[in-house]
Amino acid sequence: NAGVTQTPKFQVLKTGQSMTLQCAQDMNHNSMYWYRQDPGMGLRLIYYSASEGTTDKGEVPNGYNVSRLNKREFSLRLESAAPSQTSVYFCASSVTGTLGTEAFFGQGTRLTVV
Amino acid sequence: AQSVTQLGSHVSVSEGALVLLRCNYSSSVPPYLFWYVQYPNQGLQLLLKYTTGATLVKGINGFEAEFKKSETSFHLTKPSAHMSDAAEYFCAVSDWVTGFQKLVFGTGTRLLVSP
Numbered sequence: 001n002a003g004v005t006q007t008p009k010f011q012v013l014k015t016g017q018s019m020t021l022q023c024a025q026d027m028n029h030n031s032m033y034w035y036r037q038d039p040g041m042g043l044r045l046i047y048y049s050a051s052e053g054t055t056d057k058g059e060v061p062n063g064y065n066v067s068r069l070n071k072r073e074f075s076l077r078l079e080s081a082a083p084s085q086t087s088v089y090f091c092a093s094s095v096t097g098t099l100g101t102e103a104f105f106g107q108g109t110r111l112t113v114v
Numbered sequence: 115a116q117s118v119t120q121l122g123s124h125v126s127v128s129e130g131a132l133v134l135l136r137c138n139y140s141s142s143v144p145p146y147l148f149w150y151v152q153y154p155n156q157g158l159q160l161l162l163k164y165t166t167g168a169t170l171v172k173g174i175n176g177f178e179a180e181f182k183k184s185e186t187s188f189h190l191t192k193p194s195a196h197m198s199d200a201a202e203y204f205c206a207v208s209d210w211v212t213g214f215q216k217l218v219f220g221t222g223t224r225l226l227v228s229p
Contacts, residue, residue, distance in 0.1 A: 004157070031214075040123065042204060042219040043158075050214045058216065090157055097214040100146040100165035105157035 002026050006091050006106035013081040013113045021076040021109050023091030029104070031097045032074035033058075034066060036087040037108070043090065049074055050097045081113045116141045116209040118188075120220035128228050133177075133192040135223050137205030140186065146208035147188045148217065149179055153201045161203075164188060175199070200227045 007022045025032065030051045035043040045058030049068040063085060065077045074093075078085060088110050092103040121136040139145050146165050150158040162173025169181040179190045190203060205220040 033216075035219075040221055042221040044219075045216055048214070048216065056212075056214075092158075094215075097216075099208050099210060099215050100163065101215060102148065102160045102163060103158075103217055105150075105159070107155075107157045 004091055004093055004104055004106035006089075006109050008109060009107065010110050011112070013078075013111065015082060015113060017081050018077065018079050019081065019111075020078075021089055021091075021111075022073070023075065023106060024073045025091075025093040025104070026072065027093060027095075027104065028071070029093035029095050030071070031094045031101075032068065033092040033094075033103060034064075034074070034076045035090045035092065036060065037090060038087050046076065046089075048097075078111075081111075083113045085111065086113045087111060115211075116143075116145065116207045116218055118147075118205045118207045118218065118220040120203075120205050120223050122223055123221065124224045124226060126226040126228065127195045129197055130194050133190070133195045133199065133225065135190040135203050135205075135225065137179075137188045137190065137220060138186050139188060139205075139207050141207060143210070145188075146215075147179075147181065148206040148208075149173065149177070149188075149190050150204045150206060150219075151175075151201050152204065152222075158204065161190070195225075195227050197227050197229070200225055 033048045034046040047066040091106045149161040
């Protein structure tokens with residue numbers, strides 16, 4: 001089972017460039033998430049999609065946009081990359097957004113903005 | 115809002131020794147708590163979770179955690195460390211906002227296991 005698949009795995013951008021991080025899940029999950037992981041800060045929620053057709057801001061949404069393309073896919077876009085967006089990005093999904101539901105994570109995208 | 119605090123960014127143990135990773139939570143409602151593990155260059159994998167019922171929760175790879183309401187703690191333990199346990203461990207708590215669960219993660223504890 002593929003689970004949650006993220007592309008690309010690595011990316012280097014110049015300041016001001018744009019890019020889209022792709023995420024797809026094959027578990028028929030309703031809810032999807034984007035997190036960023038920074039040293040000493042754990043994982044912080046950027047955006048989430050409770051169900052197909054809805055998206056909401058998380059803890060650190062500035063500089064990002066998202067699209068829930070369909071039930072399987074949830075993309076994260078950086079319109080004008082900044083060095084502060086250098087991070088490891090994780091996509092996750094869960095069956096629903098109900099309490100106690102575990103999230104399944106992709107392997108991450110390591111992004112460097114120079 | 116709910117939060118978790120992980121004490122110690124790094125914990126070092128010898129192979130065969132007890133593993134104890136600490137997590138304290140802050141929650142205004144009965145918490146739902148999780149431990150995740152991240153191996154190098156991989157995503158996060160669920161170790162165990164506490165929702166309701168038994169306060170001692172057993173997970174994969176011999177790990178377990180005990181929910182202690184009086185101490186607002188959910189510490190992760192393993193009786194005997196193995197080299198393969200070297201990884202980063204994250205405690206998380208459910209935050210329920212506008213009818214949707216979001217996981218709030220701690221800052222992580224890196225477990226180092228020496229021969």
